[in-house]
Amino acid sequence: MQRIGVFVCHCGTNIAGTVDVKRVVEAVKKEPGVVYAEDYQYMCSEAGQQKIADAVKNEHLTGIVICSCSPRMHEGTFRKAAEKAGLNPYLVEIANIREQCSWIHKDMEEGTEKAVILARAAIAKVMLNAPLQPGESRVVKRALVIGGGIAGIQTALDIADAGYEVDIVEKTPSIGGRMSQLDKTFPTLDCSSCILTPKMGEVNAHEKINIYTYSEVEKVSGFVGDFSVDIRKKARYVDMDKCTGCGLCQEKCPSRKTPNEFNRGLNTRPAIYTPFAQAVPNVPVIDTEACIKFKTGKCGVCSKVCAAGAIDYTQKDEIITREYGAIVVATGFDTINLDKFDEYYYNQSKDVITALELERLMNAAGPTGGNVVRLSNGEHPKNIVFIQCVGSRDVTCRGKSYCSKICCMYTAKQAMLLKDHYPDVDVHVFYIDVRTPGKNFDEFYRRAVEEYDVDYIKGQVGKVSEAENGRLLVQGVDLIDNRQIKMEADLVVLATAIEPNKDVRKIATMLTASIDNNNFLTEAHPKLRPVESPTAGIFLSGVCQGPKDIPETVAQAGAAAIKVVGLLAKDKLVTNPCTAQSNPLFCNGCSACEKVCPYGAISYEEQQVMDGGVRENRRVAVVNSALCQGCGACTVACPSGAMDLKGFSNRQILAEVDAICR
Amino acid sequence: MQEELIRRAKELLGDGTVVRVMGWRKGDLSFNPEPALFETEESLAEFVYDGFCGANLSKYMIKLSKLEGKTLVFLKPCDTYSFNQLVKEHRVDREKAYIIGVGCDGSLDVDAMKEKGAKGIQEITEDGDTVTVRAIYGDKTFDREDVILERCRACKGGAHMVYDELASNADEEKPARDGRFSLVEKIEVMDPKERFAFWQNELSRCIRCNACRNVCPACSCIKCVFDNDRYDTAQKANADTFEEQMFHIIRAFHVAGRCTDCGECSRVCPEHIPLHLLNRKFIKDINTFYGDYQAGADTDSRAPLTNFTTEDVEPSIVQERG
Known part of the structure; x- marks a missing residue:
């Protein structure tokens, strides 16, 4: 005989x-199987948990239902409380009457009615729960x-410094990412390469870090603590061991x-190339489409000029399969x-460029040797117009609804640097708002305006x-002067x-990590777990999670690293006992389940079954x-319903539906 | 044709290639031959093959391929898709079947003949494109095209997807017909209320005889969920609206991606419910979302609904289309 206790949280x-929590308590008391019900202000508090423990003991409860917030929030808390009181933690069910009820209703009548229905469904389910034992x-x-940009580099360094092995997979021939393309960095105006290249060198030299450049993740299987990843190491056609990086x-x-x-x-490159002079590794690749x-x-x-004999036209792509306990996504961004x-x-015009292209023009190692010129005629520009929010904060389908966050600051930076180099230029910036929160950021922008x-x-x-006359004509409005x-x-x-x-969509799919409408990876909790994906064992670093500048990226990269270290420091993980099982009596052997299983957990075997005496x-x-x-x-x-999930059996789900429709 | 098939069956039985023959035999009326198993050369006297042999024999092979020795089975082009699908699902052992692919000019629909005025049918004879009905209340002659089943108007073509040998009437070059989804499109353009009313009207006639399920080669579960007391579905089947709102929809979902569109469900429905259109809607959507796919065209491709590629359509698009 089931003895169910129901606890309703305010x-x-x-x-x-x-x-009306009191009415919910009265209603559920009438449900068959319910022997105890009470409400309390904060069920998750120490006092609330004590109430649950007391009721389990005094009322000899065989199952409990907590009507509270989402199970994502406190299922763990209540399971632990039940376990402490001597009840198997999987005999706890949560009726989510907050996110799925009180928060979305305004009317007390409706809200109460729905809360009772949700409680009823959870009661119907818990009646069919079985005690489960987790494994290891x-x-x-x-x-x-x-990703081997600044986010990936920093995460890798922090994990490796804690003593764990790290592999970096970078799609392009060199690590460095977007930051290596930048000229100077705000708000201190130090040279991007000067602060990045030492880190690239550090990663390269670190004995715990292994870098796969010109490589892509091809397949991911497994789960938290035990992933298996296929990495496609694309053929470079240059032997990395022999190449001396002479550049000939x-x-x-x-x-x-x-x-x-x-x-x-903005310029061209040879078929055999390293992306930039400070590339790590300093080994070129051959672009077969151009070669x-x-x-x-x-x-x-x-091949003829290579004194080291490093050129190898016969190289093939290589698939490397390795196991990992944790995976960090640091895939970065591009401009739209x-x-x-x-x-x-x-x-239409060579003289309209993106800010990232301007970075290359301003960079001494760039295509113009650092001379900012009009690409149409090579002359120095006299009047420069910056246009902000090109595609950002744009709710039409062609743009992005979000603020790209970095543009206000880099525009101020570029404007000041241009004025520094070429005191005779005029710089105009068209903007919607200037957004410069951040340490020393507003001061930086004010300097651009005032000084x-x-x-x-x-x-x-x-x-x-x-x-x-061949110049550009810019037509706009000044909203302040209304002209x-x-x-x-x-x-x-x-x-x-x-x-x-x-590539993030493909990667997120392989990792079963969720992404939002803008293809940014979703956090496990937007405030409290910002560097973890909801998929266990997957962590987020840098702009793949949302627009960020370099200081923020580095901070988040470190945060992701410590989460990884926290995971890798464990010797064993507790596994979820809610696993699938198949009833051989109903199984057709059709292989549908095997085909959809993302974890390769299902196999087939010949078994002798007794069906109806046969x-x-x-x-x-x-x-x-x-x-x-x-x-x-x-x-x-499974078409025949032979496959069932412990803790979420077909029968339990149908019992919930029945309870709701009753 | 019939004589050729009987002769060949006798030969194969005689030389021990097969130990039994799965075919069709005369029914009590001239237009209702039925699937039958022949185990001796003598019994083949009852074997029949004509325009009314619409029954798809592939499903019988589930049981027959478990028996000792090979079974000779006659498959029309569209039946071979079902056979392949069953092989793919490990339900039929290909090695246990000897398949003769027979040609098909489209299965005849006696109800269409009745609708067109044939009353008291005594005998029906086929001669090429002409079908002659001798009937008590007046003989009738029809163009074959006017009295074939709806499924044959959307014929997948004359090619057999699997066979050991072909009968002389097999026409592997016969092209598929257009307009497979024209009836589905008519239903798609209805507004939701109208569409609901359409299906409610159709499905309300269901007497739950289970003929559709029993004949369907995709409905081959050892234990059907509708018969499984583990989920209390048996009791739920007592609900008044079960047939109207649940049974056929659930069945369509269960065979989605596996249904070869053989059309047997509609052929056997005593209430003339166009059940195959539910399945065809799924097929149409699968083709739209994941690229053209024909269940049973082979035995090793990955079916779109049990496969995942990064090129798969986004759920948001599926949702938008409703």
Whole structure:
């Protein structure tokens, strides 16, 4: 005979404000099986938990239902409380009457009615709960960091410094990421390379860090503490052990027409190349689509000039399979495509550039040697217009609804640097708002306005076009003076919105990590768990989680690292006992479950079954509970209902539905 | 044709290639032959193959492939898809079947003939594209095209997806017909209320005879969920609206991605409910969302609903389309 106890939480006024908790208590008392019900202000508090423990003992409860907040919040708390009182923790059910009820209702009548229904469903389910015992799983003491920008570098360094092995997988031929493309950094104006390259060197030299550049994650299986990852190490066609990094091959390569990705296509590069001089590793790769040898079979210049004999045209992609306890996503960002922003004349004019392109122009190692020129004619610009929020804070479908966060600061930076280098230029900035929260940030912006005389115009630009004299014509509005502005400019710089790296969808899918509408990875909790993905064992570092500047990225990278270290420091993890099991009597052996299982936990074997007195050999599904993560995909794929999930059995779910529809 | 098939069956039985023959035999009327198992050469005297042999024999192979020795089975082009699907799901052992692929000019629909005025049917004869009905209340002659089943108007073509040998009437080159989804599209454009009313009207006629389930090659579970007392579905089946709102929809979901669109469900429905349109809607959506897929075209491809690729359609798009 079941003896169920129901505990209704007020959550202060969070629940009690919209749900008549006393009436819920009275209603559930009438439910069959319920022998005890009470309400309390904060069920999760020490006193609340004591009430649960007392009732379990005094009323000899066989199952309990807590009507409170989401199980994501306090299921663990209440399970522990039950366990302490001597009840199996899996005999606890949560009826979420806060997020799914009180918070979304305004009317007390409706809220109360729904709370009773949700409680009833949980009671129906708990009646069918069975005590479950969790097992243990191992922790592989190695972490994988996907992305070798400043976020990935910092996370890897912090994990490695704590004594754990780390592998970095970087898609491009070198680590360094976006930060390596920047000229100076705000708000201190120190040179980006000067502060980044020592870190790149440190990562390269660290005995606990292993870098796979020109490599991509291809497949991920397993689960927290025990992931198995296939890494595709793309063929470089250059032997990393032999290459001395002399650069002669790059100099002599006759194919020189490929747009240089590192310089945002502002100049070209050879077919054999390192993205930039300080690349780590300083070993070039051959771009087979540009290489004459690969296209025609004739050439081989690089091989001839290489004194080290490092060129190897026969190299093949290599798949490396390694195990990891934790995975950090640090895939960074790119600027959005501007094809839909024709009003800014970006695709039409060489003199309309993005801010990241300006970084390359300002950089001494950039395509113009640090000379900021009009790319149309090589002349120095006299009048420069910056346009803010190009695609940011844009609720139309062509832009991004969010603020890209870094643009106000880098625009102030670029404006000041330009004024520094070329005192004769005029700089105008069209903006919606100037947003500069951050340590020493507003002071930085004010300096641009007050000391450098940068002309900030509150208003937007409607159109950029070509004037008859070959200059650009910028038409906008000044909202403060309420006037139309028409000005000629030599250079227009667009503060283009940033978006997560295109590959993040593929990676998130492999990791079963959730992403939001803008492709940013979602945190486990936006305030309290900002560097963890809701998927256990997956951590977030840098802009893949949301727009960030460098100081924030580095801080978050360190936070992700300590979360990883906290996980890797454990010897064993407690596994979820809510795993799938198959009933051989109902199993057709059709393999549907095996195909949908993301963890490879299902296999098939010939088993002798007794069905209605008939002995028969059948092909039936078997679940390896050590691998099963309880996702339930198999239970819905199974046409005959043979597959069932402990703790969430088909019967339990139907009992809940029945209780709701009653 | 019939004579050729009987002769070949006798040969295969005789030389020991097979130990039994799965085919069709005469029914009590001239238009209702039924699936039948023949174990001797003599019994093949009752074997029949004509335009009314619409019954898909592949499902019988689940049981027959568990027996000792090979079974000869006659499969029309569209039946071979079902056979392959069953092989794919490990329900049928390919090695235990000897398949003769027979040609098909479209299965005849006696109800269509009745609707067109044939009353008191005594005998039906086929001659190419002409079907002649001898009937008590007046003989009738029809163009074959006018009296074939709806499923045959959306014929998948004459090619057999699997066979050991082909009968002389097999036409592997016969192309598929267009307009497979035209009826589905008619239902899609209805507004939700109208559509609900349409299906409610159709499904309200269901007498839950289970013929659709029993004939369906995809409904091959050892224990059907509707018969499983573990989930209390048996009691729920007593609810008044079960057939209207649950049974057929649940069944369509269960066979989604596995249904080959053989159309047997609609052929056997005594209430003439166009059940195959539910399945066809799923097939149409699967094709739209995941690229063209034909269940049973092979035995090793990954079915879209039990596979995942990063190119898969986003849930938001599925949601938008409703």
